[in-house]
Amino acid sequence: MKVAKRTFDAVIVGAGGAGLRAALQLSEAGMKTAVLTKVFPTRSHTVAAQGGVAASLGNSTEDNWHWHMYDTVKGSDWLGDQDAIEFMVKKANEVVVELEHYGMPFDRTDNGKIYQRPFGGHSQNYGQTPVSRSCAAADRTGHAMLHALYQRNVRANTQFFVEWMAMDLIRNADGDVLGVTAMEMETGEVSIFHAKATIFATGGAGRIYYSSTNAFINTGDGVGMAARAGIPLEDMEFWQFHPTGVAGAGVLITEGVRGEGGILRNVSGERFMERYAPNLKDLASRDVVSRAMTTEINEGRGCGSGKDHVLLDITHLSPETINKRLPGIREISIQFAGVDPIKAPIPVVPTCHYQMGGIPTNYKGQVVVPKDGNPNVPIPGFYAAGECACASVHGANRLGTNSLLDLLVFGKAAGETVVSDFQSGQLSLKPLPDDAADVSLARIARLETQTGGEDVHEVRLEMQRTMQKHAGVFRFADIMKEGVTKIMEVAERAKRTQIKDKSKVWNTARTEALELDNLIEVAKATMVSAEARKESRGAHVRDDAIDCAETPNGRDDANWLKHTLWYSEGNRLDYKPVNLQPMSADVEPIALAKRTY
Amino acid sequence: MTKRTVQFKIYRYDPDKDDKPYMQDISVELEESDKKLLDALVRLKAKDDTLSFRRSCREGVCGSDAMNINGKNGLACLTSMDEIAQPVTLRPLPGLPVIRDVIVDMTQFFKQYHSIKPYLINNDPAPERERLQTPEDREELNGLYECILCACCSTSCPSFWWNPDKFVGPAGLLAAYRFLADTRDQATSERLDNLEDPYRLFRCHSIMNCVDVCPKGLNPTKAIGKIKDMMLRRAV
Numbered sequence: 001m002k003v004a005k006r007t008f009d010a011v012i013v014g015a016g017g018a019g020l021r022a023a024l025q026l027s028e029a030g031m032k033t034a035v036l037t038k039v040f041p042t043r044s045h046t047v048a049a050q051g052g053v054a055a056s057l058g059n060s061t062e063d064n065w066h067w068h069m070y071d072t073v074k075g076s077d078w079l080g081d082q083d084a085i086e087f088m089v090k091k092a093n094e095v096v097v098e099l100e101h102y103g104m105p106f107d108r109t110d111n112g113k114i115y116q117r118p119f120g121g122h123s124q125n126y127g128q129t130p131v132s133r134s135c136a137a138a139d140r141t142g143h144a145m146l147h148a149l150y151q152r153n154v155r156a157n158t159q160f161f162v163e164w165m166a167m168d169l170i171r172n173a174d175g176d177v178l179g180v181t182a183m184e185m186e187t188g189e190v191s192i193f194h195a196k197a198t199i200f201a202t203g204g205a206g207r208i209y210y211s212s213t214n215a216f217i218n219t220g221d222g223v224g225m226a227a228r229a230g231i232p233l234e235d236m237e238f239w240q241f242h243p244t245g246v247a248g249a250g251v252l253i254t255e256g257v258r259g260e261g262g263i264l265r266n267v268s269g270e271r272f273m274e275r276y277a278p279n280l281k282d283l284a285s286r287d288v289v290s291r292a293m294t295t296e297i298n299e300g301r302g303c304g305s306g307k308d309h310v311l312l313d314i315t316h317l318s319p320e321t322i323n324k325r326l327p328g329i330r331e332i333s334i335q336f337a338g339v340d341p342i343k344a345p346i347p348v349v350p351t352c353h354y355q356m357g358g359i360p361t362n363y364k365g366q367v368v369v370p371k372d373g374n375p376n377v378p379i380p381g382f383y384a385a386g387e388c389a390c391a392s393v394h395g396a397n398r399l400g401t402n403s404l405l406d407l408l409v410f411g412k413a414a415g416e417t418v419v420s421d422f423q424s425g426q427l428s429l430k431p432l433p434d435d436a437a438d439v440s441l442a443r444i445a446r447l448e449t450q451t452g453g454e455d456v457h458e459v460r461l462e463m464q465r466t467m468q469k470h471a472g473v474f475r476f477a478d479i480m481k482e483g484v485t486k487i488m489e490v491a492e493r494a495k496r497t498q499i500k501d502k503s504k505v506w507n508t509a510r511t512e513a514l515e516l517d518n519l520i521e522v523a524k525a526t527m528v529s530a531e532a533r534k535e536s537r538g539a540h541v542r543d544d545a546i547d548c549a550e551t552p553n554g555r556d557d558a559n560w561l562k563h564t565l566w567y568s569e570g571n572r573l574d575y576k577p578v579n580l581q582p583m584s585a586d587v588e589p590i591a592l593a594k595r596t597y
Numbered sequence: 598m599t600k601r602t603v604q605f606k607i608y609r610y611d612p613d614k615d616d617k618p619y620m621q622d623i624s625v626e627l628e629e630s631d632k633k634l635l636d637a638l639v640r641l642k643a644k645d646d647t648l649s650f651r652r653s654c655r656e657g658v659c660g661s662d663a664m665n666i667n668g669k670n671g672l673a674c675l676t677s678m679d680e681i682a683q684p685v686t687l688r689p690l691p692g693l694p695v696i697r698d699v700i701v702d703m704t705q706f707f708k709q710y711h712s713i714k715p716y717l718i719n720n721d722p723a724p725e726r727e728r729l730q731t732p733e734d735r736e737e738l739n740g741l742y743e744c745i746l747c748a749c750c751s752t753s754c755p756s757f758w759w760n761p762d763k764f765v766g767p768a769g770l771l772a773a774y775r776f777l778a779d780t781r782d783q784a785t786s787e788r789l790d791n792l793e794d795p796y797r798l799f800r801c802h803s804i805m806n807c808v809d810v811c812p813k814g815l816n817p818t819k820a821i822g823k824i825k826d827m828m829l830r831r832a833v
């Protein structure tokens with residue numbers, strides 16, 4: 001197969017919030033940029049975000065970035081890097097106001113400012129009372145944001161390659177990143193995108209689980225590509241289970257429902273969160289609420305004939321409030337749960353939602369790896385932002401509305417870093433190795449010729465069931481151990497996938513087989529990293545971690561206050577320190593403490 | 598409800614091997630959890646991986662899986678299997694070139710969307726904080742900004758079928774009015790000039806197919822009427 005070569009100053013992979021935000025910086029600086037995306041930009045998964053984006057604008061209640069920083073560090077169960085967190089919360093107002101200037105239709109307060117609502121884990125005065133920090137466009141914030149960002153890119157003449165699937169990262173002998181290979185879905189042809197800078201903004205891999213709020217496209221493409229190219233993945237054991245996915249369907253019901261006054265109830269109608277989080281109650285952090293719900297269900301206080309879910313009740317809110325603030329949720333409930341939330345509570349269950357870990361980066365969006373004793377050495381030419389990256393601002397548990405903030409702040413930061421490296425002449429077009437496309441061509445050739453192989457759908461299902469059972473909300477030492485063996489078996493099967501469709505044109509069977517290669521890397525990273533972490537922290541909670549004075553909630557700071565790094569080659573683990581030092585000398589570190597809400 | 602078998606008639610065309618398109622009769626056994634047409638299509642694809650369709654969010658916000666379902670445009674992910682007549686007849690969205698199976702080439706659709714300058718134009722220096730907008734002014738954008746660009750409306754519009762290169766179509770015009778209605782936008786006359794032409798706006802004859810099919814319950818015809826009003830008002 002002949003391979004076309006295309007040359008750019010920069011290539012961005014992914015056109016969700018992070019990719020589009022980065023693209024704006026590059027386009028406006030006049031860089032020749034290619035944005036590759038396997039779906040039309042407004043179909044990216046940012047579109048499904050509902051409740052809002054965090055910024056301490058203080059439009060409704062008093063607020064400041066110090067409180068936001070405290071909440072984020074505490075939410076992360078102290079695994080977040082405090083320099084990156086300080087950077088993010090300080091930039092929040094700027095990036096949100098910019099979006100408003102781009103035309104994003106935020107809801108408004110009576111005095112015309114951006115409307116803000118309370119959200120889980122966000123507080124005033126270091127954990128005391130809920131704060132209205134989530135800037136919202138009804139319950140369609142992600143949709144409004146993604147469209148506004150796309151529209152701004154139309155204005156900036158950004159060059160998109162729509163329905164192109166990136167396949168593999170291209171590195172030279174020194175390990176520098178030189179671009180990617182990608183396949184045009186309409187023709188099946190592979191091209192090399194040779195660039196001075198490569199930014200990954202490929203989103204998460206929530207589809208490794210059987211029950212997920214995530215879109216079909218969330219297959220961890222960039223994360224898988226990075227892992228196959230020898231780059232370690234950071235903190236992949238930490239997955240967020242969102243408390244309120246529609247039972248049975250998995251579709252997301254925003255935490256904004258609870259921000260507007262929604263209450264979780266068990267079979268006897270009890271507001272059970274009062275027992276688990278006396279202070280913030282239903283607005284405690286997501287990991288805390290998901291565990292409480294799972295405990296209620298496990299102890300027989302679930303609802304429905306299978307006693308397998310709890311209820312999210314907003315029947316006490318006025319229909320006007322529901323129609324004005326939560327119109328999308330009403331639509332989703334009617335469509336996917338068969339209930340009108342004005343009249344009856346919504347059946348919900350914790351559902352896989354967000355990947356806290358990812359490709360290791362610093363706060364500038366540079367991808368960093370251990371080298372010569374330094375744990376954070378940038379890889380020349382490689383940047384990442386958004387859910388695929390791990391800056392790390394979410395640590396062991398992300399706060400709601402911090403994901404949209406993450407993709408804005410770090411999408412912009414990665415873009416700014418690339419522009420500044422470009423303008424100062426630090427970026428150059430390094431020669432492509434002769435075999436730059438060989439790996440990708442071999443993957444396609446294998447799918448062409450594989451006989452007696454495995455069915456993609458079956459292998460993917462087996463992976464999803466394995467992850468669901470062995471790396472869920474509550475984790476058990478023996479079940480995780482068994483999970484490692486199982487997922488490695490599934491990974492072996494994934495090497496022999498076979499497809500019947502041999503067409504060059506829009507071959508979605510082939511796309512799904514290629515996506516499975518990426519999912520499998522993420523699943524292995526998750527299972528192996530989880531089994532190895534012998535403590536409970538944030539979203540990773542295991543049965544054998546003991547809650548005592550030395551290890552509060554089972555968190556073992558003496559041994560495990562460190563980031564995991566998983567290498568695909570050899571299925572190897574390494575660790576690096578957490579940065580407990582904020583960026584500015586005059587900002588006090590948030591001291592370690594037991595996490596209660 | 599338990600397992601049930603559903604009959605389909607699906608438009609199939611793979612330019613790599615088929616001389617011409619054909620309708621495939623195929624059935625599939627659904628599980629109890631398969632509630633929507635998209636669930637059924639995923640089930641079908643597990644059986645025959647050559648069936649090609651676009652899909653992503655599966656909850657009606659990304660706009661990927663628009664197709665012609667039993668003669669009417671809609672989203673597969675929002676179409677309930679309980680209410681659907683059999684055999685379920687699936688065709689690509691009408692009026693756009695077919696690439697493969699139910700996947701159409703949407704270039705023309707997006708070209709029209711881009712032609713209305715779908716972005717806020719405000720040339721004042723950006724203030725330090727947000728531009729203020731009253732809740733009442735913001736409410737004017739409801740029913741406009743929620744468009745998911747699925748193309749159900751434009752590809753159900755006879756005027757768009759006849760003149761896809763000249764008539765902006767309901768989706769593009771809804772977006773045009775979304776910016777005309779935004780108090781923060783300053784390009785009203787430029788936007789109206791851009792639509793002042795025998796085709797771009799005025800080929801809308803209020804047939805209202807767009808309103809009938811919009812999976813988000815939006816009303817492009819009403820928005821088009823408001824643009825026509827603005828044109829009229831500035832003419833007198």
